[in-house]
Amino acid sequence: MDNVLIAREGYIYTNGKTYARIIRLGVNDSVDNWHEITEEEYNEISEVAE
Amino acid sequence: MSIATEITRLQTAKADIKSAIEEKGVEVGNGTIDTYAEKVREISVGGEGINLIDYCTYIGFENRNIFGTPEVTLNLPNVTKLDYLFPMPTSKNTNTTIEHITINCPNQITSARTMFGVESGNDYDNKIKKITLNVDTSKCTGFFNAFKNMRGLEVIDGTPLDLSSVVGTMYYPSLNGMFDYAYALKEVSFVENTIKINISFGNLPNLNNKTKQSIFDGLATVDTAQTLTLHANTKILQSQVDSANAKGWTVAGGVVVSEEEYYG
Numbered sequence: 001m002d003n004v005l006i007a008r009e010g011y012i013y014t015n016g017k018t019y020a021r022i023i024r025l026g027v028n029d030s031v032d033n034w035h036e037i038t039e040e041e042y043n044e045i046s047e048v049a050e
Numbered sequence: 051m052s053i054a055t056e057i058t059r060l061q062t063a064k065a066d067i068k069s070a071i072e073e074k075g076v077e078v079g080n081g082t083i084d085t086y087a088e089k090v091r092e093i094s095v096g097g098e099g100i101n102l103i104d105y106c107t108y109i110g111f112e113n114r115n116i117f118g119t120p121e122v123t124l125n126l127p128n129v130t131k132l133d134y135l136f137p138m139p140t141s142k143n144t145n146t147t148i149e150h151i152t153i154n155c156p157n158q159i160t161s162a163r164t165m166f167g168v169e170s171g172n173d174y175d176n177k178i179k180k181i182t183l184n185v186d187t188s189k190c191t192g193f194f195n196a197f198k199n200m201r202g203l204e205v206i207d208g209t210p211l212d213l214s215s216v217v218g219t220m221y222y223p224s225l226n227g228m229f230d231y232a233y234a235l236k237e238v239s240f241v242e243n244t245i246k247i248n249i250s251f252g253n254l255p256n257l258n259n260k261t262k263q264s265i266f267d268g269l270a271t272v273d274t275a276q277t278l279t280l281h282a283n284t285k286i287l288q289s290q291v292d293s294a295n296a297k298g299w300t301v302a303g304g305v306v307v308s309e310e311e312y313y314g
Contacts, residue, residue: 003295013302017248018277020302024291028298029275 011036019045120149129155132185133163152182152208158189163222167198167230179234180205188212188241192223198230204256206238213268214244225249237261240268250279252303257284259312266290272298280304285312 003025007013013023015033019042023034064086068078071089078089126132136151151166166181179202186209187193193216197203218224229235229251236256245268251257257265262284269278278294280286280303288306295301 015277018250018279018300018302020252020279021282022303022305024295024301026275026277026295026298026300028273029277029300033275 005031005034007036010039012039012042014042120147121152122148122150123152123154126153126155126157128157130157130159131161132159132165133161135162135165148178150180150182151178153185155185158186160189161192161223162187162190162196163192163194164198165193165196166200166203167195167227167232178203180207182206183208183211185209186212188244189215191215192218193225193228194222195227195230197232197235198227200232200235202234203232204234204236206235210239210241210264212241212244213249214241214246214270217246219247229254239264242267243270244268245278246270246272246276248277248279251284252279252281255281255283257281262286262290266294269294269297269299274298275300277302287312 005013005023005025007021012019012021013034014037015035019037025031064083067083067086071078071086076089078086081089124135132153132155135153166178178200181197181203183206190213193211193213197206213225216223216225219226225245225247228249229238231253233253234256235254236258238261245265251265265278266286276298277300280301282303282305284304285307286301286304287309291301291304291306
């Protein structure tokens with residue numbers, strides 16, 4: 001499906017605020033708003049947030 | 051104001067305090083006002099509840115050990131803000147026995163920042179399993195960290211949460227951190243079409259089907275992209291995703307399954 005983003009193995013999608021492996025875009029959203037980061041980067045961010 | 055007037059005022063206040071204490075079942079007798087504080091401490095908790103007449107802060111943190119029963123009811127007749135109402139301690143507190151808290155508030159509250167949660171740290175007393183909120187939240191502008199880190203909490207019931215007045219996205223007021231790390235939560239409900247900004251259930255793998263449907267029904271139609279975040283293992287239906295997407299919501303996380311698997 002065109003509106004579904006699935007991150008590569010070892011990566012997580014983010015739009016700067018939300019993080020997930022699978023993103024199902026709403027009608028107002030765009031793939032341009034999301035980019036991949038590594039799981040290591042995500043874990044570092046999560047530890048700081050908690 | 052004359053001395054005589056002041057004396058009369060104080061005598062009236064003393065009589066009022068005595069009446070209020072005796073209404074709670076504690077006999078005051080003819081002791082001086084110096085004895086009244088001890089009489090207040092004799093008032094039993096639970097049952098009809100504790101009446102707090104003003105906006106309260108840190109009632110739970112500072113007075114946690116006075117609640118010796120698993121069930122506690124707080125009646126808040128004049129309160130309009132629930133900020134820091136019952137925040138969790140930032141270190142283990144083995145003296146707390148509360149398992150279920152009921153909040154009765156007849157007013158429309160305007161704020162619920164860190165109502166029960168705690169903003170930082172990672173080691174908490176998590177005996178509280180259930181919160182019953184009999185509260186109108188339709189005018190509440192923020193639930194920042196409202197239930198954050200309540201790691202034993204399983205149920206939030208009472209009046210469904212109305213998030214229609216929460217429109218802020220930066221720190222506070224907002225929905226940021228509202229349910230963060232409340233890992234055990236299974237049940238919470240929302241008023242339909244009242245969720246207007248990003249909301250996350252990303253740490254919550256145990257939501258039941260009724261709650262999941264309430265979340266999707268709770269999403270309002272939005273003009274700018276908003277994101278519903280679910281735990282990676284949260285089972286959802288394609289129809290729920292389609293409904294959310296059509297209303298302008300991006301769904302992050304979750305796993306789409308068949309109806310057979312969803313309903314078990």
